[in-house]
Amino acid sequence: MNGNLRIIAAIVRKDLAILWPLVVIVVLLPVLRSDVVLQSLRNDNLRAGTIGVSLLATLLLIVAVVHQDASASLRDDWLTRPIPRWTMVAAKLAFIAAVVFVPALSTDFVSALADGRSVGEAVTRSTSVSLGTLGATLSVVVFAAVTSTLLEAAGALVALMAAAIVVQAVSGSVLPDGKGIVIAGAEWVSFAPAICLPIVVAAPVLWLQYARRRTVLARTIVAGACAAAMVPVLTPPPAMFDVLRLLNRTTDVGRTIGAALAPGCFPRIATKTESGDIPDDVRRLWDGDQIASAGPGAIAFSTTVAPTGVPAGWKAMIGYAQAVFADPGGRLLHRLQGANEVFGRPEGVDASVSATHFWLAGRNAYEEAERRSARLRLKYFVSLLEPAASAEIRVNDRRQYVSGFGYCSTGTDASLDALSVDCFARGRRPALITARWSGATTAREAMTRPDYVPVALEILSGAPYRLTLSRPHGNTAERVTLTAYEARAHVEISVDAPGLLGGPSCSAALTSTGNTNGDQP
Amino acid sequence: MIIETERLSKTFRRHDAVQRVNLSVPNGAVYALVGENGAGKTTTLRMLVNLLTPDRGSARVLGVDSRRLARREFLRLGYVSENQTLPDRLTVAQYFHYLRSLYPNWDRRLETELLVRFALPHDRPLGKLSHGMRMKATLAAALSFRPELLILDEPLSGLDPLVRDEVMEGLLHQAEQTTILISSHELTEIEGAVTHMAFMDRGRVLFQEPVDVVRSRFREVTATIGDESDAAGELPASWLAAERSRNTFRCVETAFVSDAEMLQKLILHVGAVGNVDVRPMSLREIAKSLMRAMRTARPQ
Numbered sequence: 001m002n003g004n005l006r007i008i009a010a011i012v013r014k015d016l017a018i019l020w021p022l023v024v025i026v027v028l029l030p031v032l033r034s035d036v037v038l039q040s041l042r043n044d045n046l047r048a049g050t051i052g053v054s055l056l057a058t059l060l061l062i063v064a065v066v067h068q069d070a071s072a073s074l075r076d077d078w079l080t081r082p083i084p085r086w087t088m089v090a091a092k093l094a095f096i097a098a099v100v101f102v103p104a105l106s107t108d109f110v111s112a113l114a115d116g117r118s119v120g121e122a123v124t125r126s127t128s129v130s131l132g133t134l135g136a137t138l139s140v141v142v143f144a145a146v147t148s149t150l151l152e153a154a155g156a157l158v159a160l161m162a163a164a165i166v167v168q169a170v171s172g173s174v175l176p177d178g179k180g181i182v183i184a185g186a187e188w189v190s191f192a193p194a195i196c197l198p199i200v201v202a203a204p205v206l207w208l209q210y211a212r213r214r215t216v217l218a219r220t221i222v223a224g225a226c227a228a229a230m231v232p233v234l235t236p237p238p239a240m241f242d243v244l245r246l247l248n249r250t251t252d253v254g255r256t257i258g259a260a261l262a263p264g265c266f267p268r269i270a271t272k273t274e275s276g277d278i279p280d281d282v283r284r285l286w287d288g289d290q291i292a293s294a295g296p297g298a299i300a301f302s303t304t305v306a307p308t309g310v311p312a313g314w315k316a317m318i319g320y321a322q323a324v325f326a327d328p329g330g331r332l333l334h335r336l337q338g339a340n341e342v343f344g345r346p347e348g349v350d351a352s353v354s355a356t357h358f359w360l361a362g363r364n365a366y367e368e369a370e371r372r373s374a375r376l377r378l379k380y381f382v383s384l385l386e387p388a389a390s391a392e393i394r395v396n397d398r399r400q401y402v403s404g405f406g407y408c409s410t411g412t413d414a415s416l417d418a419l420s421v422d423c424f425a426r427g428r429r430p431a432l433i434t435a436r437w438s439g440a441t442t443a444r445e446a447m448t449r450p451d452y453v454p455v456a457l458e459i460l461s462g463a464p465y466r467l468t469l470s471r472p473h474g475n476t477a478e479r480v481t482l483t484a485y486e487a488r489a490h491v492e493i494s495v496d497a498p499g500l501l502g503g504p505s506c507s508a509a510l511t512s513t514g515n516t517n518g519d520q521p
Numbered sequence: 522m523i524i525e526t527e528r529l530s531k532t533f534r535r536h537d538a539v540q541r542v543n544l545s546v547p548n549g550a551v552y553a554l555v556g557e558n559g560a561g562k563t564t565t566l567r568m569l570v571n572l573l574t575p576d577r578g579s580a581r582v583l584g585v586d587s588r589r590l591a592r593r594e595f596l597r598l599g600y601v602s603e604n605q606t607l608p609d610r611l612t613v614a615q616y617f618h619y620l621r622s623l624y625p626n627w628d629r630r631l632e633t634e635l636l637v638r639f640a641l642p643h644d645r646p647l648g649k650l651s652h653g654m655r656m657k658a659t660l661a662a663a664l665s666f667r668p669e670l671l672i673l674d675e676p677l678s679g680l681d682p683l684v685r686d687e688v689m690e691g692l693l694h695q696a697e698q699t700t701i702l703i704s705s706h707e708l709t710e711i712e713g714a715v716t717h718m719a720f721m722d723r724g725r726v727l728f729q730e731p732v733d734v735v736r737s738r739f740r741e742v743t744a745t746i747g748d749e750s751d752a753a754g755e756l757p758a759s760w761l762a763a764e765r766s767r768n769t770f771r772c773v774e775t776a777f778v779s780d781a782e783m784l785q786k787l788i789l790h791v792g793a794v795g796n797v798d799v800r801p802m803s804l805r806e807i808a809k810s811l812m813r814a815m816r817t818a819r820p821q
Contacts, residue, residue: 003625010622018610068608074572077607080600081623082592213574 004087011083011091012098015065022061023099029054030107058100059140063153065095066144072215073148085210096137101129117399121407121424128426128462132195139198145209146219160226167230184319185383185431185450185487189240192457194229201225237320241381244319244452244490253311253384254489261378261495262304262354266502271298271360285339285358294337297363301501303378306354307493315385315432315485317450322379323359325369325500333374334365361500369500376497383452385432385485392438392479395419405433405482406462418470421446421480426462428455430484435467438479444472452487523548523670523700524569528578531564538564540724541578546702551714553732554704555808556721557815562704563602565721566674569702570600583670596626599663599699602674603656609648613641613658617665624666635661638691653684660688664699673703677710685710708805715804722815732804739807740777744770744787745795756790761814770794773802773810 016023032050069078069088078088105126112122143160147153201221208218232240271282271291278291282300291298303323307316323336339358357378361369368374389404399409406425413420421435431452436445446467469480524546531539539561546552554562567573569582571590580587583594590598608616613636621627636643639657641650650658656676663671676692677685689710692701703711719729728735746768756763759776770791774783780799787794802810 006622010619014608014611014615014619017615018608070606073606074567075602075604075606077605079572080570080595080598081620082595083623084592213571 004084004090007083007087008091008094011069011088012095015068015091015095016099018068019061019064022057022064025057026054026061026099027103029057030104059157060150061099062096062137062140063144063150065099066092066141067148067150067153070148071209071213072146072218076148089206089210092141096141100137117407120401121399124407124426125424125462128460130461131199131457131459132191132461134460135195135198138202142198142202142205142222145206146215146222163226164230164233167233171233184317185452186237186240186244186319188451188453188457189243190232190235192453193232195457197225197229238322238381238492241320241490241492244383244487247454248452248487248490253309253314253386254491256309257316257382257384257489257491257493258308259305259380259382259493259495260308261497261502262306264502266301266303266497268299268301268501269358271300272296286337286360290337290360294360294362295364299361299363299366299501300358301361302356302358303376303497303502304354304356305378305380305495307382310384311386313387314488317383317385317432318355318380319383319450319490320381321357323357324377324379325361325365325374326377326496327369327372327374333369333372334361336361336365366500374500376500376502378495378497380493380495382491382493383431383450383487384489384491385450386488387483388430388486389484391482393421393482395478395480402482404430404484408482410480413468418468419480421467421469421482422464423466423482424462424464427459429458429463431487432485433465433467434483434485435469435480436483437469437471437475437477438481439477440472440475445469450487452490522546522581523550524552524580524582524702526565526569526578526580529565529568529575529580530577531561531568531573532576537724539568539575542721542724542726544580544719544726544729546700546717549700550716551701551711552703552717552719553708553711553715553804554702554719554721555706555708555804555811556704557812558706559723560721561724562721563674564724566600566602566672566702566704570598570672596624596666597669599666599668599671600674601656601659601663601671601676603676603678605659607647607655607659610646612644612646613650614643616647616658617662620662620665627666631667632661632665635664635691639687653680653688656680657684657688657691660691664691668699671699671701673701673705675704675706677705677707689714706808708808709803712804718804720808720811722811727811735804735807736801738775738777739802739810740774740783741800741802741806741810742770742772742774742783742787743798743800744791745797746770746791747793747795757786760790762810762817765791773807773814774799 029050032054069092070076071079071085071088073079109122109126112125113119117125140157143156144153147156205218205221208214208221269279269281271294272278282291285300286294305318310316321338323338325333325336327333337360339360391402391405393400393402393408393410395410396412397410399407402408402423406423406429408421408423411420411422412418423433429451432447432450434445434447446469448465448467522545524544526542526544529539529542529544530537542561542565544554544565554565556562564573568575569580569587571587574588582590583597585591585594608619611619617632617636621629621632639654639661641654641658641661647655647658660673660676671692673692676688680688685707693711693714701714703715705711708715715732717729718732718735720727746765756772757776759774761773761775763770763772765771770787774786777783777799780797783799784794784797787797
């Protein structure tokens with residue numbers, strides 16, 4: 001056996017001899033974590049507990065195995081043994097691969113076969129490793145490498161988590177539109193640094209730590225990477241959209257798209273009933289803090305926009321919308337609070353036909369805007385998606401590989417009179433997938449949530465997706481059409497509404513606090 | 522020279538742990554690095570085996586810059602430290618099995634011999650060994666591949682006299698084939714084997730010499746003096762721990778040449794003397810007197 005391989009084998013054997021109780025737990029946990037077992041656990045807490053214990057044990061094992069031969073130490077036996085430093089790194093990674101990944105992949109493979117999947121799909125499923133998993137594993141390895149005791153590593157991880165919680169909490173007050181606001185399809189912009197930075201810094205940090213034993217510098221880089229990974233959480237949604245635009249060259253179509261607001265006064269809803277209670281509709285749209293900060297007599301209303309210039313068959317997805325009161329000179333007077341219900345909805349808003357958003361304006365803000373003859377300015381961040389591939393699958397046919405969509409099958413839910421389309425795709429996935437009964441219009445289609453993640457971030461990963469189609473009365477179609485869409489442009493569209501609520505005379509009914517003359521959402 | 526350092530220095534924050542140390546350890550020597558706790562011995566040894574990187578200066582070990590020590594050199598270099606972190610959950614047998622895979626030059630017969638000599642229990646985890654047993658296991662692990670150079674950092678610290686003897690016997694059994702650099706407070710056990718000695722204080726090497734030279738120039742001097750004996754100015758710098766008590770004068774002469782010259786010096790600096798007893802000193806006594814002198818000279 002090659003000298004280095006012999007050393008790696010010796011180190012792995014040694015670590016197994018030391019850590020075998022934890023190894024047994026970690027090797028068995030993927031079995032408990034498998035779909036078959038998880039589905040049999042009726043109790044959600046038990047299911048969550050199984051996953052939690054599994055993750056904690058894996059984390060502990062990774063830290064423990066790296067610390068068996070700590071590099072950030074002056075006393076560890078291996079440091080004066082004939083073990084090349086990179087061989088030690090390779091041995092630790094080999095151990096992690098053998099004990100953490102191989103059992104997980106094997107379980108996934110067996111679980112997929114037991115679930116009736118083909119061997120090809122079972123292999124595809126079991127060998128799919130998301131960059132997130134890889135990044136998380138490497139980040140634990142890196143944390144363990146720059147520390148020498150479990151206590152140190154735990155302290156560092158706790159500090160990181162505390163910082164993440166603080167940043168997350170602070171983001172609500174720092175971001176102009178409050179917390180919980182995401183651009184549908186652009187969430188990856190927030191998470192990409194956290195996923196990619198461990199992968200990017202792992203090699204230099206391990207090199208500094210093992211080959212050069214520059215612990216302080218290695219720790220500084222790790223701390224810097226942690227800080228950098230948290231910055232995107234504080235990135236305002238428009239900036240996230242800018243990232244999308246940077247990565248996607250705008251096509252001509254993107255330059256011609258526009259939007260038109262539905263004419264007439266915007267429908268309004270009451271923020272208070274006569275008894276002083278806040279109606280359920282309002283509670284559903286805004287949380288208590290948002291309603292409280294809008295103050296008494298706040299005005300809630302909705303706007304409906306329809307895109308123009310969208311080529312036939314394309315989709316215009318609104319990822320994010322902003323509303324402000326702007327004075328006649330165009331200066332911002334007040335930013336309106338968007339509704340969580342709309343912005344938080346995972347599938348984004350398909351504006352190919354029209355899209356409705358809900359806004360909350362404080363009474364004082366509204367009255368000041370009215371005094372200064374302000375206008376309502378709406379800004380939409382729209383993604384234009386072109387159909388890139390299409391395929392038809394037969395209802396209740398055997399599971400098959402559909403080019404561009406992965407392994408797909410359909411299943412009927414008799415109680416709901418609905419059909420579910422179940423697919424698993426690995427590698428590059430379309431930005432959006434829709435399913436509709438063959439021959440039906442797009443108005444009755446089901447769609448996945450849009451995701452504009454770059455191909456580099458999904459190259460190793462696989463993901464299942466499920467689309468549920470209800471069967472309209474009298475529909476006897478035996479085929480379902482799947483359509484894949486690709487993002488061709490991300491554009492920002494501004495629309496000025498006449499007046500503050502859709503028309504110059506629309507405020508007439510707003511003279512009393514807590515008016516109830518608007519439509520309900 | 523198997524080890525050669527040039528102006529080797531290391532600073533921890535603002536504390537100069539090692540300052541411009543020049544050491545030369547010849548091949549085949551048993552070289553004792555002596556000094557009080559905090560003198561810089563451990564830091565120096567850690568730099569020699571690349572556990573620490575020097576801030577300034579350099580060290581060559583086995584002909585290689587200490588910062589470039591690699592597998593090839595560690596196959597020829599054994600290191601034992603009193604506070605070495607071992608894989609505690611491994612049994613003695615598992616530990617030696619693991620080490621065997623790392624060294625193509627591992628001598629299985631010598632390993633067996635050392636395990637028997639040190640009476641190490643094969644099936645006991647390293648973490649459950651007493652401190653003495655642990656040191657013996659570490660030493661056996663460092664000797665079993667017949668290293669050319671053995672660096673020992675306080676290997677006898679905290680051991681009871683019986684274990685100390687056993688460890689030293691096992692060690693000296695190998696001394697003929699191996700160059701040994703040992704830092705220790707306890708010189709009695711290695712007295713007979715040490716060929717060279719360096720004394721460190723506050724990060725500096727005060728001297729390094731063959732032990733014969735050290736032994737020849739250190740003497741414990743006791744002289745009877747008269748009650749009225751008058752000192753003629755300052756005492757020579759080569760006298761350590763000089764003290765007068767009634768009609769006795771004592772000191773340690775660090776530059777002894779001959780009895781006659783010593784008598785002359787005494788008369789010159791102490792005055793009329795009666796009986797003079799000039800006694801050779803053991804390494805342990807020499808080290809002790811040096812440490813005491815350094816402590817006295819240190820600003821409070």
